[in-house]
Amino acid sequence: MAGAHRIVVKIGSSSLTSASGRLDPARPAALVEVLAGLHRQGKSVVLVSSGAVAAGLAPLGLTARPTELSEQQAAASVGQGLLMGTYGAEFGRYGIQVGQVLLTAGDITRRDHYHNARRTLKKLMLLGIVPVVNENDVVATHEVRFGDNDRLAALVAELIGADLLVLLSDVEALYDGDPLAPAARPIAEVRGPADLAGIRTGTPGRSGVGTGGMAAKVQAAMTAASAGIPVVLAAAGQAARALAGAGTGTYFHAAPQRPAEQLFWLAHATAPQGRIVLDADAVREVREHGGPVVWSGVTAVEGQFTAGDPVDLADGAGRPVARGLARLASGDLIRLLAGFPVPQDGPAALAYPEVVGAQDVALFAPHAYAGTGTG
Numbered sequence: 001m002a003g004a005h006r007i008v009v010k011i012g013s014s015s016l017t018s019a020s021g022r023l024d025p026a027r028p029a030a031l032v033e034v035l036a037g038l039h040r041q042g043k044s045v046v047l048v049s050s051g052a053v054a055a056g057l058a059p060l061g062l063t064a065r066p067t068e069l070s071e072q073q074a075a076a077s078v079g080q081g082l083l084m085g086t087y088g089a090e091f092g093r094y095g096i097q098v099g100q101v102l103l104t105a106g107d108i109t110r111r112d113h114y115h116n117a118r119r120t121l122k123k124l125m126l127l128g129i130v131p132v133v134n135e136n137d138v139v140a141t142h143e144v145r146f147g148d149n150d151r152l153a154a155l156v157a158e159l160i161g162a163d164l165l166v167l168l169s170d171v172e173a174l175y176d177g178d179p180l181a182p183a184a185r186p187i188a189e190v191r192g193p194a195d196l197a198g199i200r201t202g203t204p205g206r207s208g209v210g211t212g213g214m215a216a217k218v219q220a221a222m223t224a225a226s227a228g229i230p231v232v233l234a235a236a237g238q239a240a241r242a243l244a245g246a247g248t249g250t251y252f253h254a255a256p257q258r259p260a261e262q263l264f265w266l267a268h269a270t271a272p273q274g275r276i277v278l279d280a281d282a283v284r285e286v287r288e289h290g291g292p293v294v295w296s297g298v299t300a301v302e303g304q305f306t307a308g309d310p311v312d313l314a315d316g317a318g319r320p321v322a323r324g325l326a327r328l329a330s331g332d333l334i335r336l337l338a339g340f341p342v343p344q345d346g347p348a349a350l351a352y353p354e355v356v357g358a359q360d361v362a363l364f365a366p367h368a369y370a371g372t373g374t375g
């Protein structure tokens with residue numbers, strides 16, 4: 001860990017707020033002191049910070065995180081500015097500039113935008129500026145959003161080729177159950193999905209301002225680890241120790257090999273536009289050889305997608321096995337399956353038996369983690 005050079009640090013709302021749920025300026029200040037130390041050592045740091053909604057509560061006269069979307073957006077609009085003001089001032093004390101990077105889900109799920117975001121982040125790092133990333137909550141809706149900043153942090157870590165992801169929260173580590181239960185035990189290391197068997201992860205903690213909960217953190221940690229990036233999950237107050245590799249928190253070992261970037265993006269960053277259901281032989285072909293999927297192995301087509309869209313490849317029970325890029329639009333595929341003749345002037349791909357090419361298939365891990373809501 002001490003040898004990591006490109007580091008993504010994510011801090012949750014619960015670690016930036018006081019007991020009343022309001023932004024507590026002392027907390028970002030403490031984190032910035034640690035990150036400035038890394039910057040001084042010549043390391044590149046990207047900060048993914050939640051807290052926009054929490055920071056907007058007091059100015060809007062709210063006492064708790066609003067449930068209505070437009071109110072959340074209004075709070076985020078006010079709070080994000082305050083948050084950046086705080087980070088700008090705190091990093092400024094160490095002579096470090098910050099750059100605000102607000103991302104929407106489409107900036108990651110669309111391939112061209114993905115490259116665009118990468119270019120900007122890399123340029124900022126090259127200039128010695130610390131990018132401060134958050135979801136663009138002002139325009140994010142329930143349907144179109146990352147879901148939580150833990151996932152966003154894992155995607156950003158892959159995007160910039162990080163060699164360490166640190167997830168900071170208000171809890172010291174991943175526990176095998178509700179951390180407040182007397183019998184709960186911290187987990188020091190996770191080497192793979194088997195180490196997560198039986199672990200119970202609940203929804204957000206008692207702060208009332210977090211959104212994803214521990215399940216989101218574990219999912220994000222496994223996503224980053226599968227991309228070859230080690231992850232430390234620790235308490236925000238232990239950030240310095242966690243970054244120094246002092247053995248605090250939970251360490252998620254990275255997969256030995258980084259998957260091809262395009263396949264990681266496909267599996268973790270895209271949103272499926274539909275589903276292609278496969279027969280048993282086709283499922284085996286995908287699982288054992290990674291495809292291709294030929295149209296004779298397709299039993300059903302669900303949703304509406306166009307050629308080039310990401311789709312889930314499912315088995316007969318509807319379980320997603322992999323994600324792939326469809327070569328045909330759903331309408332053309334349905335016509336092909338119904339035995340209609342291939343139109344002479346139709347897309348060239350119609351004459352081709354592959355529905356998804358082998359180079360466009362990203363397999364899902366059988367089980368990411370055994371998280372179940374405990375509240």
Ligand SMILES: Nc1ncnc2c1ncn2[C@@H]1O[C@H](COP(=O)(O)OP(=O)(O)O)[C@@H](O)[C@H]1O
Pocket residue numbers: 011012013014015168169170171173174175176177178179199200201202203204205206207209210211212213214215375
């Ligand atoms: N198995 C578990 N191990 C650790 N924390 C857990 C677990 N299950 C639920 N939690 C809760 O998850 C909370 C952290 O999630 P959240 O409130 O979303 O934090 P953040 O704002 O940092 O993203 C902790 O405060 C803890 O109460």
Ligand SMILES: N[C@@H](CCC(=O)OP(=O)(O)O)C(=O)O
Pocket residue numbers: 011012013014049050051052053054076134135137147148149150209210211212213
């Ligand atoms: N983007 C939102 C936070 C979303 C989120 O994931 O929050 P958290 O669970 O505290 O990391 C905000 O800035 O308020």
